[in-house]
Amino acid sequence: MTSLGTATAAPGEFDTGRLVVGETRDGGEFGLPVAVINGARSGKTLYIQAASDGDELNGIGVVQRAVPRIDPAELAGQVLVVGIVNYHGFQVAKHRNPIDDTKMNRTYPGDSEGTSSERISAATFDAAQDADMILDLHQGSTSRMLNEVRVRCGTRHRLHEKCLTLAKVFGCGHVLDQKGPGGQLARVGPDQGIPTVDPELGGCVGWDEESIEYGVQGIFNVLRYYGFLDGDVDPEPQTRATDFDQYGSPSGGLVRFEKELGERVSRGETVFTVRDVFGTVKSEVGADGNGIFWRSRRLPQVATGEYVCSVATGIDTY
Template sequence: MNDDGAFTYNGGKVSPGETQNIRYGISETYLGDPVRIPVTIINGKKPGPTAFLSAAAHGDELNGIEVVREVAHEWDLTDLAGTLVCMPVLNVPGFLAQQRYLPIYDRDLNRSFPGREASTSAKRMAYRIFKNFIEPCDIGLDFHTSTRGRTNMLHVRADMADVKSHRLAMAYGSNVILDSEGPDGTLRGEATRAGVPTITIEMGEAHRFQRTLIDDALAGVESVFAEYGMLEQTAVRWPGWRTIITGDREKTWIRADVGGIVDMHYERGALVHEGDRICTITNPFKNDNIVVEAPFTGLLVGILENPVVYPGNPLCHLVELGETTRRVVELEQTPPNGDAT
């Protein structure tokens, strides 16, 4: 951000009170045509922090696209204090092909940040995105879904040892925060290490818009804007209960030990107790049932959607809950007739 409050990028400038919709070139096709990402920059009339919202670093993760589009183009941002950099589709080649990775050599854009100008195609793309639209920001929200065949409850991933990331993660107001450093090459990890605290918001599954999750994610964005004074009419939200899964808490991907067809007995976000039957794996004749039990009491953050597995395929992502949180969740998930979910 310049001293005059303008947001600048290589090739343009957005002054306070202005909005620009641009298609920014980050690469070229085999035919020499530009590969361009859509970017909306809203620079408020009032001073404030600069925040980026990004989605579809994996081209088939669609929920976040709608979150970023609605903030940029449907919210009343007349009184915005600060600047928003909205990037609904980072991985344009993957989005066009409706696949997770860049079609070029099957590379993962979200393992290519901060990028390098004279390197692979993926790292060149990542460099231009990072240098122009990530580094100038103060905070970042990066939206993802589970990979195809699985689904996640809405949760946040953040490096809670980083004070600024901790503040951002708490402000988002999700029930579950998974505490970890972002892996090398991820947008979250590299932005945070570069001094731009960034959190990942995981929600739902690939290849679809899921309205309930999108609305919940938008409420989290409102909460962040309230925390950082970007929109005065909003308020920081308390989700009712919260658990932060740190290194001293059990968490595991439970994997299939046999191949077969899976009958999942719980939805994402469900509480399961130690010994509960999470799912059953059967053969085509249903005469060989393998029961998969919960190894400890916890929350199903992610579960399988595609009901067929090989040995070693993930079935669910289970995280441990503390006793107090468990009691709150039990009350929340118990229907009025008293039957367990």
């Protein structure tokens, strides 16, 4: 038998339930939606979670579409899924946990006696730490962003190559290979010896079907490559970036981008202009170096110094 919260499945079975992590303000228990897919044959364990940022819904879309397609009768090993991590943020469509105003993906490995976010992180990490690999599904919040997979352990980490292979197998086409902030699951997992990556499935308001399909295909790539399901996977070359140049606006006005997401940018080439209401150019911003137009704000209006976009640098193919 394999259990996660109240979900329990014998070999060849599937079950859903709740992972109780605390009480709401009316004193009632609440739990995260979880699923267990226990394969008919023995094998490895894959842990998947989504929506540790409460407004990042593409990961939930991936879970909703992928889980029903994983047949436990054909599976070797186990798949453990937490469908919504940031329970409170999801309820009000907010990025951070509103109970303690915390970005949850900075609180791992958590604390079972700590804040709301730390308790949720502790409970989900307890489920994850016995897995052989971890997929932490994200998106670029409500900004516009490429579909990518992030390797956050750092290039000198002992599990870097394994994490990089996992990212390549997932196969969004783009990988950010850059050490992440402390408290990220994609950093804490490798520290515990578990290859972990952070697929950032585009960026949108609500969810985006193309990005969700990248995520579904990515999960099945992982399941096949690592022997959970039959089938061959030949990972395709990925475009890898190791850093970002971030650009703020030198003036207030309305942004007009001169590049599309995924396009190459050369040093000095215009990335965006800022214009007044009548179309007069107030500022023209060129690239500091060569790279790929990776991420941008969604709304055009900006104040002086406000974030506008990011160009990924240190580009190679692996």
